[in-house]
Amino acid sequence: MDEIEIKRTISRLSHEILEKNSKDIDKLALIGIRKKGVPLAYRLQKKINEIEKVEIPVGIIDITLYRDDINNLKTPHVVHETEILLDVNDKKIILVDDVLYTGRTVRCAIDELIDFGRPKAIQLVVLIDRGHREIPIKADFIGKNLPTSYQEIVKVYLSEVDEMDKVVIYERENNHAQE
């Protein structure tokens, strides 16, 4: 995907979110999963504000402390801050992430979210769904379906952190790029 495609996809996803939750927009909150989910959450917030003239609150969640592979990591992950300043009770939380793959990251985010309270509902929006689920997790809103093999890596670049907007698939061995 290139910059224009990403922009259109954000726009479409924003409309879908509003459509599905039209009855309780006031209960919505976007929570971006670190790292790339965070800028995406802010982009959705901005687009939704443009469309509906309403500002959905954004929170940030760091799932490092909830990982299931914490004992097996070769290099430990740095723990960044989780910032959820809103009260999650009775809200419709929309988790935001860049790529949905095995589903483990989202499982962590759900477990951590539940420790903050009892949301009315949890929905999931992702920019890319690349398949190969290992946990029964399904996204409610998908930017693009990208069937991939285990040999491939999907990287999402966002200008807030990477100086460009792009989605690229790499081969594991020879880093052959395909946009």
Place this chain on the structure above:
Amino acid sequence: MLKSKDLISIQSLSVEEINLILDTAKSFKEISDRAIKKVPVLRGKTVVNLFYEPSTRTRISFELAAKRLSADLINVSVNTSSVVKGESLKDTIKTLESMQVSMVIIRHSEAGVPTLISRWVDFPIINAGDGSHAHPTQALIDMFTVREKRPNFKDLKVVIVGDILHSRVARSNIWGFTKLGAKVVLCGPPTLIPKEVEQLGVSVTYHLEEAILEADIVMLLRVQSERQKANYFPSIREYSRLYGLNVDKLKHNREILIMHPGPMNRDVEVIPEVAESPSSLINEQVTNGIAVRMAVLYLLAQKSKK
């Protein structure tokens, strides 16, 4: 990633390692504001508080830190008078090793004990205070607390007041603050200033008023009455007159921030009005204590094989 499997003294930590711990602690701080103050990261790990010296606040602080990380924590308080010289120490540690604990936090009245036991086992040892040698987590808490208020250490002047000679908190803070680039000044009677201490990159003054001028932070140390009996100073009254912090002494520097590792001797090191004033960071030190200790437990748990 921390280099050593143990945390025994600030002396052996690099600036990068200190910053890693402080940055990690920052991320852990919000967990104590949640309704459910727990994350599952150390689930199934067993942490032991092995305290040969009595302590309430440090012990509870470590206990809360471990529990908020979902670890199982055991408190072992050893009555010093019943401990036979040396042998019991090795037996105790080896017993814990056979029970497959993940980490041991040890406080002991003798310097060098954590170093000694860290050689006998391959799980992490955290020093919660060994004699007058080191108290690394307290220094990390102090550095974290200062960093929240004054992020730039390069121009910072920190004054440590009191019984430097017998203070592990002072030693660890000297290492920590000088490594991070601050200027450290020690203040106390000559009898309580260790020899050759200037070699550590600090300066010394015997007069509190002089020390406080232009200082950003003043760190007060607890003074023990036994020191008076050993003739380090003539009386608590005279000590307090010369080195106790009160409103009058602070009048030349109202911007200064006040710290104390606790527990305080009210009216000796500091009067309550000062300790409870807005310039006091003493409560923050306690709150931050848990976040910093959580960070230490988390980072060292990665060095533990169990």
Place this chain on the structure above:
Amino acid sequence: MDILIKSGRLINPKNNFDEQVNIGLKNGQIKYIGNKMIKAREIVDATGLVVVPGLVDLHTHLREPGREDKETIKTGTRAAAKGGFTTILCMPNTFPVVDHGTLVEFIILKARREGIINVFPIGAATRRQEGKELAEIGEMIKLGAIAISDDGAPVMDSGLMRRIMDYTKMFKVPVISHCEDLTLSQDGVINEGIASTILGLKGIPAASEEIMIAREIALCRTTDSQVHIAHVSTKGSLELIKKAKEEGLKITCEVTPHHFTLTEEAVFSFDTNTKIKPPLRTKEDVKAIKDGIKEGIIDIIATDHAPHTKAEKECEYGQASFGIVGLETALSLALTELVEKEGISLNKVIAMLTHRPAEIVNLDKGNIEVGKDADITIIDLNKDFIVDVNQLASKSKNSPFHGWRLKGSVWATIVKGKIVFRENSFKV
């Protein structure tokens, strides 16, 4: 001859001898020194090796009676032989303290029966070494003690020390003083300086030793007696002793190998094998000691061999016992740190380990000449000694030198004409 030591390089500092010769031993005495091949029952080929008088140690702790778990006269003398020592003096701070004649006799008899080298007891200066009343100094000397000391502790009461010096002088033996002011050392465990500041361990200031040395010098002047200062460790102490010698007082002093090898920085690891009294001092002090050896202010090298059990050392630094073993590493340390690194002559270093200690206690030892006792040590300067504490002959293994590679090792030790140790094994 019983034994002919062939073609060794004989270094006998007492008469400045340094040549390749053959040495013939018979009936426990040296009977021949020359270039002829004399007939002998056993020929020891010492080509390429250095032959010196058997080493003499004025300061050893044998721990018997009372702490045979740490060392016995038997194991201590074996350790000494392995280190090249053929004569040792043992300190009286045993349990009970050697403070009367019976115990002096006990040590002499036990050493005769179980020891493999010459052992001479030192008698205590005060009863039970309590520093309050004189011990039966005359009786002890009559029965075989050749020096008097309360070592292990100082005699804090100056008036009493004056009496000890006055009284002992009639017997013409030295009073050996352990110089430490207990009110200054208190419960200190290492040198007071940068190490104690960093480690938070209580320090012992140099003044603690220097004050007592100044005192002993003044008392020596007052009593016109013979005083030997044990284990000197500071620059200030050496300056005092130098002045005293210039004045002509009968003061001698010793240094231990660890005090010319290690500084207080060795303590940083909290290894309890660095816990010694007097403590390891600063770099300046160690330099002053080496200079003191060069200038002759320091008369002899003595080991202060102090065995302790594993339980007494494998514990908190503050709780560990003071002291390290030293008989088996002394010579090699001297060869490495003094001869090789500082360029001090082999002759001078050997002198400090042989005839000079013997002269302080009036022993006819430390001298290879026809008619003298056949106490001989043969050294291989070309063979490195890699210290392995598990291989020490001493019962205790408390040495900070484990793993050190030292230049020169003991090849053989001969006591009263008998080879007791040769090429790494005991012959008795």
